[in-house]
Amino acid sequence: MSFIEIQNEFMAHIRQPTKNAAPKGIEDRRLAIYRDLFFNNIEGFIASGFPVLKSLYSEPQWHTLVRQFFSEYNCQSPYFLDIAGEFINFLANDYTLKSYDPAFMLELAHYEWIELDVSIAQQCDTEQPLSQAQITTSPLYLSSTARNLSYQFAVHTISKQCQPTQPSAEANYFVVYRDNADDVQFLATNAMTALLLSIIDAADGLDFSAICQQVLAHAPQFNAEQIAQGALATLTAMAQHGVIVTKNQPVELY
Known part of the structure; x- marks a missing residue:
């Protein structure tokens, strides 16, 4: 042998x-x-x-x-x-x-795992922080050390004493990200924030106007001005946390 x-x-x-x-x-x-x-x-x-x-x-x-x-x-x-x-x-x-x-087994496990995933994620060298003024003028990206998540169960409340048997009436949204001190942070969000971030994540480098147009297509109950105001406030907060960033653009050589 x-x-x-x-x-x-x-x-x-x-x-x-x-x-x-x-x-x-x-x-x-x-x-x-x-x-x-x-x-x-x-x-x-x-x-x-x-x-x-x-x-x-x-x-x-x-x-x-x-x-x-x-x-x-x-x-x-x-x-x-x-x-x-x-x-x-x-x-x-x-x-x-x-x-x-428990019915929530996979979702809870994923929620616990995501902390490790974010803690060891490699940050893209070309990513740059955003000021509020840059949000409306720069291509936007979801940070390589941030995750936009949704769960059917309220995974953040689960413990030995609290074990839901049915999903929540509405989805539970979270952003998990690494802050400036390299600590992992969990942030509860909402459906509109999750939509904004999913649009940014799905099409790297969209500008603010294009993002608002896509949000409007998903939420026609709001007008363009309401979408723009809400998106700016939300993305400003996300930029302060480092969840959304911009990137150095390659220099074109002629």
Whole structure:
């Protein structure tokens, strides 16, 4: 048997010891150390990244969930910091809710993960802060360290003592961003703010006028002046938080 075959056999056993036989020639006492080490490392990282989600489960239920992820999910990234994102992909695409899983499980997990995602996001070198005067004259972009989010459940209120069984009557909107001190901040917003930011995010570099025209198409109950006034106030606040930015424009050489 080749070294690679032995290595694959070893990892298959570590991930699913009840289904895959241990490699020959290695005593079980030594294998038990590896089984515990690998699983505990994964469990510890997921527990630290999803503390609220973990608090909703008994210890056996939580270990069953993490064990299923560890045993069955084929991670696409070898980097330790990517494990939380891989866990989200697992819940979204490969996991079937059990009777004791809350209906908001995926949304809560995503809300908890987004803090890590924003904290390690690389800021684009060409991004520049905006003054209020620049908002109406510059191309606008959503910052590379900001996320415009909406959830059916009020994920920010969920705890062991507060577990909604039905989605909220209206969507819950948030902006998560990294401030000037590199701290991650959560900001509750509303449908119009979310619409503004989604338009900016979907078409990088739109100017203020084009953004207002798109908002007007989505909200015909308002007139152009109302849209412009509201958009300017909202985008001014978002610029102060660093959620929207402009970018250095490339110099054209002739």
